Amino acid sequence: MKNIKTIVYALLISAVAFNCSNDDDNSTPIEPTGINFSGTYTQDDQMGRPAVNTVFVSAASKNTFNTTIPSAQDAAFQGMFETNLTALSPAFANPGDQNALGQDAAAFTGLLATDVLNISLDGTTTFYDGTNVLTGRALADDVITVELLLIFGGEDFTENPALSDDHVDGNDKTFLTSFPYLASPF
Amino acid sequence: MKKIKILLGASAIAVAGFFMVAADHIDAPAVAGGTSDITDFYAFQGENTNNIAFVANVQGLLSPTATAGAAFDENVLVEINIDTDGDYVEDLVLQAIPRNGKMYVFGPVSPSTTGLNSVIQTSAVQTSVDITAYGSPAVTATGSNGVMVFAGPRDDPFFFDFAQYSEIIAGNAPGGFNNPGSDTFAGTNVMSIVIEVPKTLIGGTGNINAWVETKSK
Numbered sequence: 528m529k530n531i532k533t534i535v536y537a538l539l540i541s542a543v544a545f546n547c548s549n550d551d552d553n554s555t556p557i558e559p560t561g562i563n564f565s566g567t568y569t570q571d572d573q574m575g576r577p578a579v580n581t582v583f584v585s586a587a588s589k590n591t592f593n594t595t596i597p598s599a600q601d602a603a604f605q606g607m608f609e610t611n612l613t614a615l616s617p618a619f620a621n622p623g624d625q626n627a628l629g630q631d632a633a634a635f636t637g638l639l640a641t642d643v644l645n646i647s648l649d650g651t652t653t654f655y656d657g658t659n660v661l662t663g664r665a666l667a668d669d670v671i672t673v674e675l676l677l678i679f680g681g682e683d684f685t686e687n688p689a690l691s692d693d694h695v696d697g698n699d700k701t702f703l704t705s706f707p708y709l710a711s712p713f
Numbered sequence: 714m715k716k717i718k719i720l721l722g723a724s725a726i727a728v729a730g731f732f733m734v735a736a737d738h739i740d741a742p743a744v745a746g747g748t749s750d751i752t753d754f755y756a757f758q759g760e761n762t763n764n765i766a767f768v769a770n771v772q773g774l775l776s777p778t779a780t781a782g783a784a785f786d787e788n789v790l791v792e793i794n795i796d797t798d799g800d801y802v803e804d805l806v807l808q809a810i811p812r813n814g815k816m817y818v819f820g821p822v823s824p825s826t827t828g829l830n831s832v833i834q835t836s837a838v839q840t841s842v843d844i845t846a847y848g849s850p851a852v853t854a855t856g857s858n859g860v861m862v863f864a865g866p867r868d869d870p871f872f873f874d875f876a877q878y879s880e881i882i883a884g885n886a887p888g889g890f891n892n893p894g895s896d897t898f899a900g901t902n903v904m905s906i907v908i909e910v911p912k913t914l915i916g917g918t919g920n921i922n923a924w925v926e927t928k929s930k
Contacts, residue, residue: 562812564833568790568928571749574737575924577871581740589741596828597924598801641801643922644756646765648912652757662920665757666768670736671873689889690881693874699899700868705760707851707863707907709768709870713777713900 570594575642577654577670582615582678583608583639592642601640608636616678618686626677627684628660635677666702666709671695736871738773748772748786749927752903753871756923759909764861767793767807767910769925770903773869780866780902781847785811789929791906792831795821795915796922803827805915808834809864809906816864816906817841818856821914831928859911867905872896 572593574580584592585607595603609632613620619632626635645661646652652663655673664670672692679687700710738752739745752773759766769791775783790810794803805821810833822837840856845865853863874894880886915921 562817564810564812564817564835566832566930568792568831568833568930570829571747571789571927571929572737572741572744572751573924573926574740574751574754575922577736577753580737590743593741593744594829596802597796597922600801643796643801643924644754646756646921646923648765648916648918648921650758652765663757663765664755666755666870669872687889692892693878693890694892694894695872695874695896698868698870698872699896702870706766706853706861706909707867707905708766709867709905709907711851712775712780712847712866712868712902 573597573642575644576639577664578674579639579642582674583611583636585611597641597643600642601637605633605636605640608640609633612636612678616687618681625682627680627682628677629682667697669696736873738871744927749789749929751925751927752869754923754925755870761909763913764859764909764911765915767908767923767925768870769793769809769906769908770867770869770871771906771927772904773871773901774898775866775869775902775904777900777902783847783866783902783904785816785844785864785904786929787811789927790831790833792926792928793908794924794926797916799920799922801922806831806834807860807908807910808837809862809908811844811864814844815841816844816862818860818862818906818908821860821910829928831926858914860914861907861909863905863907865905866902869898869901869903871898873898 580589580592612632618624625631644664647662651659652665653659654664654668654670675691676684680691702708702710736753744750750771752770755768757766772783790808793807795805796802797804806824807821808819810817818840819834819837822834838856838858840854840860840862842854842862842864843852845852847866851863853861855861874890875897877890877894
């Protein structure tokens with residue numbers, strides 16, 4: 528009993544101490560602008576590629592995925608991703624089954640589990656444009672259809688046509704050619 | 714009558730919102746609907762092809778009415794992480810944080826610590842811009858290092874028939890998607906931060922990896 532109390536107190540103290548780390552009024556490095564930027568900011572959400580958490584992470588793990596650093600995501604989540612991919616698209620359970628990138632379930636989920644956006648500094652930047660693969664993500668890229676094709680479309684994008692294209696091919700407003708590129712709000 | 718329309722609109726959005734968890738909108742219970750909920754992340758070559766533009770959107774599914782009252786949260790840091798050597802650990806960060814109607818962007822700069830906790834790298838080059846008000850033309854600024862910044866409400870650039878996808882997943886749509894589909898995100902806005910960076914400041918050439926984080930205090 529005494530041990531439990533000690534543990535509870537220890538937890539309480541650590542919880543309070545943790546909160547204190549956010550209370551930074553005492554050691555405030557005020558910038559020349561006079562604005563306070565001090566304090567420690569702790570992670571809430573993260574994202575690399577579109578829809579990865581939504582589609583491949585099981586409900587109970589969605590918060591954990593958002594607070595797992597990318598370098599630790601493959602070890603923590605690749606197995607879950609493969610299970611969920613195979614449940615979604617059972618063909619991936621067949622030996623040798625691949626997507627159009629030539630990836631089997633393990634290879635495809637091994638790519639996706641580390642949730643970062645790959646970007647080329649040397650030319651075309653696109654999620655997929657028929658030629659370039661994962662060299663960025665442009666505003667007009669139909670990323671959902673690309674992901675649906677890779678999940679359901681089989682080796683040559685012809686399988687499960689009813690599932691591999693949502694038939695929404697573009698945005699509802701035209702993007703700008705110049706900075707800041709996104710259309711004005713509704 | 715106008716009030717009824719607004720109420721109907723609000724409830725339609727509430728119902729739709731319940732089912733919408735696409736791209737990264739409302740992806741996890743801890744952030745869903747809050748000021749740190751990331752909706753999307755983009756990275757592409759700028760109009761000036763010597764630059765890469767990063768787009769980080771938060772607070773999705775804003776109706777026009779809701780957009781007028783939406784604001785960035787001064788307790789939420791939006792951090793773009795850049796890995797230049799392929800180990801999936803950030804070598805550089807761009808940190809965006811609002812203060813008193815302006816968005817302050819620091820970097821790109823090597824962070825003092827990597828991982829889940831961040832302090833703002835106040836000694837880095839700082840670019841600040843007035844947050845564009847709803848209904849006003851976009852305000853942009855360029856820092857001494859060539860970094861361009863915009864912050865404010867924008868049309869959500871994401872498009873997806875997420876409603877039909879949900880029906881398919883729920884087993885209610887044996888026929889699959891409709892043709893044409895219906896963009897579940899049509900007519901909704903996000904709070905957007907756009908940061909365009911000279912490639913020379915983030916590796917120059919070759920391939921990099923990037924991801925966006927929201928961090929709060």
